[in-house]
Amino acid sequence: MTERFSAREAIALAGDDFRELPVPMREFKPDGPLSWQGYDDSRRRALTRTGEDESVVCGTAVIGSTRAVLIAFEFGFLGGSLGERTGDRVEAAYTHARAHRLPVVSLVATGGSRMQEGMLALTQLQRVARQSALAREAGLPQIAVLRDPTTGGGWATLGAGADVTLALPGAQVGFAGSRVRPSDADPAAYTAEAQMAAGAVDAVVREEELRETLALWLTLLTAPAAEAEGEVEVEVESEAASGGEVEPVPPPAALGAPGLPATGWDAVRHARSPERPRAAAYLDAYFSRRAAIGGDRCGGSDDGMLCGFGSGPAGRTVAYAAQCGTATRPAGYRTAARLIRLAGRLGFPVLTLVDTPGAANDAQAERQGAGSAIADLFAAVATARTPVTTLVIGEGGSGGALALAAPGNTWATPDSYFSVIAPELAAAILKRPASEVRDTADQLRIRPQDLVELGVIRGIVEHAGR
Numbered sequence: 001m002t003e004r005f006s007a008r009e010a011i012a013l014a015g016d017d018f019r020e021l022p023v024p025m026r027e028f029k030p031d032g033p034l035s036w037q038g039y040d041d042s043r044r045r046a047l048t049r050t051g052e053d054e055s056v057v058c059g060t061a062v063i064g065s066t067r068a069v070l071i072a073f074e075f076g077f078l079g080g081s082l083g084e085r086t087g088d089r090v091e092a093a094y095t096h097a098r099a100h101r102l103p104v105v106s107l108v109a110t111g112g113s114r115m116q117e118g119m120l121a122l123t124q125l126q127r128v129a130r131q132s133a134l135a136r137e138a139g140l141p142q143i144a145v146l147r148d149p150t151t152g153g154g155w156a157t158l159g160a161g162a163d164v165t166l167a168l169p170g171a172q173v174g175f176a177g178s179r180v181r182p183s184d185a186d187p188a189a190y191t192a193e194a195q196m197a198a199g200a201v202d203a204v205v206r207e208e209e210l211r212e213t214l215a216l217w218l219t220l221l222t223a224p225a226a227e228a229e230g231e232v233e234v235e236v237e238s239e240a241a242s243g244g245e246v247e248p249v250p251p252p253a254a255l256g257a258p259g260l261p262a263t264g265w266d267a268v269r270h271a272r273s274p275e276r277p278r279a280a281a282y283l284d285a286y287f288s289r290r291a292a293i294g295g296d297r298c299g300g301s302d303d304g305m306l307c308g309f310g311s312g313p314a315g316r317t318v319a320y321a322a323q324c325g326t327a328t329r330p331a332g333y334r335t336a337a338r339l340i341r342l343a344g345r346l347g348f349p350v351l352t353l354v355d356t357p358g359a360a361n362d363a364q365a366e367r368q369g370a371g372s373a374i375a376d377l378f379a380a381v382a383t384a385r386t387p388v389t390t391l392v393i394g395e396g397g398s399g400g401a402l403a404l405a406a407p408g409n410t411w412a413t414p415d416s417y418f419s420v421i422a423p424e425l426a427a428a429i430l431k432r433p434a435s436e437v438r439d440t441a442d443q444l445r446i447r448p449q450d451l452v453e454l455g456v457i458r459g460i461v462e463h464a465g466r
Contacts, residue, residue, distance in 0.1 A: 003148075003207070004075060004109070004147070004148055005109075005147060006050065006074060006075075006076060007052065007056070007057040007072040007073060007074035007107070007109075008057065008072070010072050010107040010109070010145075010147060011057065011059075011061060011070055011072050011107065013207065013210055013211065014061065014063055014070065014105065014107060014145070014210060014211055014214055015061035015062055015063035015068070015070065015105075015211065015214070016061060016062050016063075017061060017062045018059050018060070018061040018070070019059050019060050019061070020057065020058070020059040021058045021059050021060070021069075021089075021092060021093060021096055022092070023054075023089065023092075024085075024088040024089060024091075024092050026084060026085050026088055028084075031116075032083075032116055032117055033084065033117055033118070033120050034116065034117060034118050034120075036115075036116040036117075039116040042078065042116070043078070046076065046077040046078050047077075049076055049077075050074055050076040050077050052074045052076075052077050054074075054077065054083075054085050054086060054089060055073060055074050055075075055077040055078055055079075055080050055081055055082065055083070055086050055110070055114075056071060056072065056073050056074065056080075056086050056089050056090060057070075057071075057072045057074060058070065058071050058072070058089050058090065058092065058093035059093075060096075060102065063105065063211065063214045063215050063218055064211075064212075064214070064215025064216070064218060064219055065215070065219070066103065066215070066218040066219060066222055067102060068102055068103045068104065068105045068218060069093050069094070069096060069097040069102050069103070069104045069105070070093075070105050070106075070107065071089075071090055071093050071104065071105070071106045071107065071158065072106075072107040073107065073108055073109045073110050073147070073154065074109075075109040075110065075111070075147075075148075075149070078114060078116075079110070079111035079112075080109050080110035080111055080154070081110060081111055081112060081113060081114035081115075081121070082110065082112070082113050082114060082121060082124045082125070082128070082153060082154060083113075083114040083116075083117045083120075083121045083124065084117060084120055084121065084124065086114075086124060087124035087127045087128065090124075090127070090128050090131060090158075091127055091128075091131055094131035094132070094134065094135055095131075097135060097140055098134060098135065098138050098140065101138075101140065102140070103140055103141040103142065103143065103218055103221065103222050104135055104140060104141075104142045104143070105142075105143045105144075105145065105214065105218075106142070106143070106144045106145065106158040106159070106162065107145050107147060108144055108145065108146055108147060108150045108154050108155070108158050108159050109147035109148060109149065109150060110149075110150060110151065110152065110153075110154035110155075111149060111151055111152060111154075111177050112151055112152020112153055112154065112177060113125065113152060113153050122153070124153075125153040125156070125157050128153075128157040128158060129157050129161065132157065132158065132161050132162075136163075136345055139345055139346055139347060141163050141164070141217075141218070141221040141222060141346060142161070142162045142163045142164075143162055143163065143164045143165075143166065143214065143217055143218070143221075144158055144159045144160075144161075144162035144164070144165045144166065145166050145167070145168070145205075145210065145214070146159055146165065146166065146167035146168065146171050146173050146192060146195075146201065147168055147171055148168065148170065148171040148172050149171065149172035149173070149177065149178070150167075150171060150172070150173045151172065151173070151174055151175065151176065151177040151178075151190075152175065152177060155173060155174065155175055156175055159173070160200060160297070163221070163342055163345075163346075164202050164217055164221075164293060165200070165201050165202050166201070166202060166203050166204075166205045166210070166213065166214075167192035167195065167196070167201045167203075167204050167205070168192065168204070168205065168206075168207060168210070169192060169193070169204050169205075169206060169207075170191065170192065170193075171191065171192040172190055172191060173190065173191060173192050173194075173195045173200075173201070174189070174190035174195070176190070178190070192204050196294065196295070196301075197301065198295070198299050198300070198301070199294070199295025199296045199297060199298065199299055199300045199301040199331055199335070200295055200297060200299075201294075201295065202292070202293045202294050202295065203292070203294065213291070216289065216291050217291055217309075220290075220291055220309040220310070220311065220317050221309065221317070221346055246347055246348070246349050246386045246387060247349065247387065248349055248387035248388075248389050248409060249312055249313060249316065249318050249349045249351055249387075249389050250313060250389070251351070251389055251390075251391040251411040251461050252282050252285060252286045252351075252353075252391055252461070253285075253461055253462055253463065253464040254393075254413040254414055254415070254460075254461050254462060254463045254464060255277040255281055255282060255285060255413075255463075255464055256270070256276045256277050256393075256413060256414065256415040256463075257270065257276075257414060257415050257463075258414055258462075258463035259414060260414050260447065260448060260449055260460070261414070261415075261417075261447050261448075263438070263441070263442055263447075264417070264423065264438070264440075264441030264442040264443075264444060264445070264446050264447055264450075265423070265437070265438040265441040265442070266447075267415075267416070267417040267441070267446055267447040267448070268395075268417055268422075268423060268441055268446070270414075270415035270416075270417075271394045271395045271415055271416050271417050272394075272395065273415070276393075276394060276415050277393070278324055278325055278355065278393075278394070279306055279322035279323060279324045279325070279353050279355060279393065280306070280324070282322070282353055282391070282393055283306065283310065283320060283322060283353075285464070286310070286312055286313075286320075286351070287310030287311055287312055287318070287320075288310075288311045288315075289310060289311050290308050290309065290310030290311070290320070291308050291309055291310070292306065292307065292308035293307050293308050293309075293335070293338070293339060293342075294307070294335065295331070295335060296330075296331040296332075296334030296335045296338065296373075297334075297338065298331070298334055299331075300329070300330065300331030300334070300368060301331050301335070302328065302329040302330075302331040302332030302335065303324070303326075304323060304324045304325070304326035304327070304328055304329065304332055304356070305321065305322070305323055305324070305328055305329075305331075305332030305333075305335055305336055306320070306321070306322045306324060307319075307320065307321045307322075307335050307336055307338075307339040308320060308339070309343075309348065312351070316349070317348050318348060318349055318350070318351050319339055319340070319342070319343035319348050319349070319350045319351070320339075320350070320351045320352070320353070321335075321336035321339050321340065321350065321351075321352045321353075321404060322351075322352065322353035322355070323353060323354055323355045323356040323401070323404065324355065325355045325356065325357075325394055325395065326356065326357075327356060327357055327358060327359060327360040327361070327400070328356045328358075328359055328360060328400055329359075329360045329365055329368070329370075330360070330365055330368040330369050330370045330372075330373035330374075331368070331373075333359075333370075333373035333374050333376065333377040333403060334373050334376060334377075336352070336377055336380070336404060337373075337376045337377045337379075337380035340377075340380040340381060340384055340388065341380055343384075343386055344384055344385030344386050345385070347385075347386060348386060349386050349387045349388070349389065350384065350386060350387070350388045350389070351388075351389050351390075351391070352381075352388060352389070352390045352391075352404045352405065352406065353390075353391055353392075353393050354390060354391070354392040354393065354394075354396050354401045354404050354405055354410075354416075354418075355392070355393050355394035355395055355396075355401075355416075356394075356395060356396075356397050356400055356401050357395050357397040357400075357422065358397035358398045358399075358400040358401065358422070359374060359397075359398075359399065359400030359403075360400075374399060374400065374403045377403040377404065378403050381403070381404070381405070381406060381407075382407070387406075387409070388406035388409065389406060389409050389411075390404065390405045390406040390409060390410040390411065391410075391411050391412070391413065391461065392405070392410065392411070392412040392413065392416040392417075392418055392448075392457070393413050393416055394413075394415070394416055395416070395417065396412075396416065396417060396418030396419060396446075397419065397421075397422060398419065398420060398421050398422075401418065402418075408458070409458060410456070410457045410458060411457055411458055411459055411460070411461050412448040412451060412452075412457050412459075412460055412461070413448070413460070413461055414448060414460060414463065416448060417446040417447060417448070418446060418451055418456065418457070419444050419446040420444065421444075423437050423438070423440045423441035423444060423446075424437050426440050426444060427440045448460045
């Protein structure tokens, strides 16, 4: 179990210059809206124990160089449960964030809704969900930090509903709290690490790294594109929220061999070479710093699809989705679609790197909805609210690669190819012998220069250093 911080200790861990927001006033009749016997005594004991008069503390703080609204739960106050007054404060915090165009950081530690207020407490989740949705519509980033424990409605709204979800190591995370799970439930499934493996958490961050991690995320997600590398204003506004035009980014320069392939089979050999630079090398060369998201929020993750945001050319914040040369799994497609839609809401251009022999086609991939996942990514790219730039850096294997490619703005490196199907499979379908695979590769016209001539790609990027 991770250490349990009080709300104000968590705030101090995350940022500086905390300024508490005015507290909305709500009068209760004795023992609350349900006249629950002993409720007032429980609240008084919680106040004495924690120094807080409610389960959440809201205000603004500076994290790195960005001022953000903080919503910090006090688990010591009735288990950090949500009641009507909690809902009042969370709503007021989001209203302040929208009025001042500030990102929202939630430091969550809650056991769920407050029983002593019954259904009135449970309906606070609808209030919180609406405020989160209004922040999304306004183009304001939302980051959640999951402390121990994060369960019930707090996890299902502020936690799982955030744009970026971080967690402290060992934190208990799950919709079902420890006292309401099946008796034979595996406790390891209800941890931050398990939720990350299931694609519901982007990263597990150690306490000593939390402030730096939050500062990086806030800089990337809120800084105006031209200022991402320099001084960051305290109160910022995304390009999408301000209505400004977002320009596409230039594709990265080629890192591999500069010469164009002589034949279609040469293009295949070059793209499949283990010595060819992979996605990570391109991302490291293109971005001065970056932060990754992970998981499809549907129970899966794919290490073969790298997604996140980074500081790109001229310090611009750019979203990226990059295949790593493996067969892309359904979770990878869903994560990329999530990334593209998030970039659109926040007003950032997108860079995609294509490198896959194709979509995973095993039975498990089919059970995980490969077709619908690929369709969703096609739709995300087709309807992207900000420009998408694509560079084919290796294998472009059929629709599993095309789903990540931007129509009309796709480029290629000299050591890549793009094909309707792999030459070996094309020959097999056409009932040709293995000796004709190389000729088939030529007939498919899959070399970068062929793709330019056919109008499939815009051009071939120059080799780095030329």
